[in-house]
Amino acid sequence: MKAVAALVLAGCVLGPATAFASWFVDGDLGIVHETNVGLAQKARDVKSDSALGAGVSGGYAFQLDDRNVLSLAGDLAGSGYAELPGLSNLAAGATTAFRSKFGFGGSAPWLRLFASGARLEYDNDVRDGWRYRLGAGGGMRFGERWDVRLDYVFEERFADRRRGGGRLPGDVFDTTAHAYSARVDFLSSEALTLFSSYTFRDGDVVSTTRRNAEILAASSALTADRAFGPDFVAYKIDATVHVLTFGMSIALGSQASLNVAYERQIGLGRGGLDYFNDVFRGGVLVSF
Amino acid sequence: MIVWLVALSLVLAGVAEASTISALVRDQRNEPVADAVVVALPRGGVPSVPARTGRETVDQVDKEFIPYVTAVLVGSPVYFPNRDNIRHHVYSFSAAKTFELPLYSGTPAKPIVFDRPGVVTLGCNIHDWMLGYIYVAPTPYFATTRQGRVKLDDLPVGTYTARVWHPRMEGSEEGTAKAVTVGNGATEVVWQLTLKEDLRPRRAPVPGQRGYR
Numbered sequence: 081m082k083a084v085a086a087l088v089l090a091g092c093v094l095g096p097a098t099a100f101a102s103w104f105v106d107g108d109l110g111i112v113h114e115t116n117v118g119l120a121q122k123a124r125d126v127k128s129d130s131a132l133g134a135g136v137s138g139g140y141a142f143q144l145d146d147r148n149v150l151s152l153a154g155d156l157a158g159s160g161y162a163e164l165p166g167l168s169n170l171a172a173g174a175t176t177a178f179r180s181k182f183g184f185g186g187s188a189p190w191l192r193l194f195a196s197g198a199r200l201e202y203d204n205d206v207r208d209g210w211r212y213r214l215g216a217g218g219g220m221r222f223g224e225r226w227d228v229r230l231d232y233v234f235e236e237r238f239a240d241r242r243r244g245g246g247r248l249p250g251d252v253f254d255t256t257a258h259a260y261s262a263r264v265d266f267l268s269s270e271a272l273t274l275f276s277s278y279t280f281r282d283g284d285v286v287s288t289t290r291r292n293a294e295i296l297a298a299s300s301a302l303t304a305d306r307a308f309g310p311d312f313v314a315y316k317i318d319a320t321v322h323v324l325t326f327g328m329s330i331a332l333g334s335q336a337s338l339n340v341a342y343e344r345q346i347g348l349g350r351g352g353l354d355y356f357n358d359v360f361r362g363g364v365l366v367s368f
Numbered sequence: 369m370i371v372w373l374v375a376l377s378l379v380l381a382g383v384a385e386a387s388t389i390s391a392l393v394r395d396q397r398n399e400p401v402a403d404a405v406v407v408a409l410p411r412g413g414v415p416s417v418p419a420r421t422g423r424e425t426v427d428q429v430d431k432e433f434i435p436y437v438t439a440v441l442v443g444s445p446v447y448f449p450n451r452d453n454i455r456h457h458v459y460s461f462s463a464a465k466t467f468e469l470p471l472y473s474g475t476p477a478k479p480i481v482f483d484r485p486g487v488v489t490l491g492c493n494i495h496d497w498m499l500g501y502i503y504v505a506p507t508p509y510f511a512t513t514r515q516g517r518v519k520l521d522d523l524p525v526g527t528y529t530a531r532v533w534h535p536r537m538e539g540s541e542e543g544t545a546k547a548v549t550v551g552n553g554a555t556e557v558v559w560q561l562t563l564k565e566d567l568r569p570r571r572a573p574v575p576g577q578r579g580y581r
Binding site: 100101102106143145146147149181184185186188221224225263265267269270271273275277327329331332333334335336337339341361365366367 | 453454455457459461470471473491493494496497565566567568569570571572573574575576
């Protein structure tokens with residue numbers, strides 16, 4: 081994290097003084113509704129909720145040459161939950177990315193590598209901690225309408241507190257996961273882009289339920305989760321998750337867009353701990 | 369005195385024989401079309417004229433080519449000033465002119481000379497949505513529409529083949545040819561084009577594609 085912060089600080093200092101540096105700012109404001117926020121398996125434990133979220137990311141991009149760009153950015157994002165305020169959170173961090181293009185024009189394939197780190201602060205502090213991501217992706221444009229990209233992201237989270245419960249350790253929110261995704265964008269018209277993606281995620285999942293023997297047997301850590309209520313427990317389970325996303329993006333001029341998306345998460349946990357979560361998103365993006 | 373009278377009569381004769389094509393270009397919804405190039409080719413052959421002496425420029429402003437369409441006479445030099453405070457990398461692979469201005473800021477010292485008629489598509493290899501066109505005209509009688517209208521002035525009286533071109537038009541420029549006989553005064557020519565959508569790489573943000581683009 082310190083290394084990333086140092087890079088961003090260097091970018092903020094060097095960027096304005098460097099002729100080939102270009103500043104950029106991305107912002108978003110939106111709502112999200114999840115039908116199973118706690119990723120619970122049993123119907124009696126499933127809780128849905130909606131959140132209002134906003135984020136801003138900005139920094140400098142350095143054009144190293146005609147094909148390669150290095151960017152350094154600071155990130156700030158927050159979400160406020162309606163029914164489960166303990167999940168409301170603020171994330172502050174930094175991202176550095178390297179983008180390379182193999183050829184000329186909009187159809188040339190590209191490759192992007194990134195590293196990010198963020199401090200996570202929740203209203204209910206059991207989830208507080210650090211999140212790190214490393215990723216690689218590539219893609220290209222086919223014809224005038226189709227964009228295809230493949231991505232890999234490794235994510236690791238470290239929680240501040242590790243209060244256990246009985247025989248199991250309490251490092252529930254110390255999680256590791258690998259995610260592989262494929263995405264297709266279709267430019268339906270000048271203003272409308274349709275997109276769909278599939279993500280395969282393998283790793284730790286935190287599932288919050290009332291106490292039950294099945295999940296206890298299959299979990300590797302647990303801790304009380306007051307964000308969901310006094311009798312809820314967060315369990316760390318090993319799961320593969322399939323995520324299907326469908327969305328549309330309407331351009332509002334050249335630097336903003338209105339976006340809606342639906343996401344179906346199918347979690348297949350070890351020991352038959354399966355769950356489903358439907359996520360609906362809507363919001364506005366701006367980019368300068 | 370006689371010399372002055374002869375000169376005046378020659379000038380008046382010239383004015384009398386110089387006329388105008390007034391062009392109107394509309395799309396399939398009857399909306400006026402901007403950035404359409406109207407050209408008039410004399411039936412008797414294109415006169416040999418030097419390139420216009422004005423300084424032709426295609427600016428890069430806020431990561432866009434300005435103007436979107438520039439029409440020049442064949443043989444004209446064109447400058448590409450970068451008005452942004454970042455670098456651009458301008459290129460074209462068009463048959464009418466292949467060139468590259470590697471990553472630069474400011475104004476390159478030497479212009480690019482467009483020595484073959486045709487359409488030159490411009491791009492920037494840093495910002496894929498940047499798209500511009502240079503129409504290299506084989507005749508000195510051309511102009512680009514603003515709000516659908518344009519006038520070709522000072523045409524010698526005679527018969528012309530008038531055509532129109534637009535980057536997003538369906539069909540070919542040749543398919544728009546009209547025989548136009550120009551006499552004294554203005555002759556109006558109207559075209560209705562079917563325009564395709566602008567499907568260049570999108571500049572507006574899309575979810576999941578954040579960061580510098």
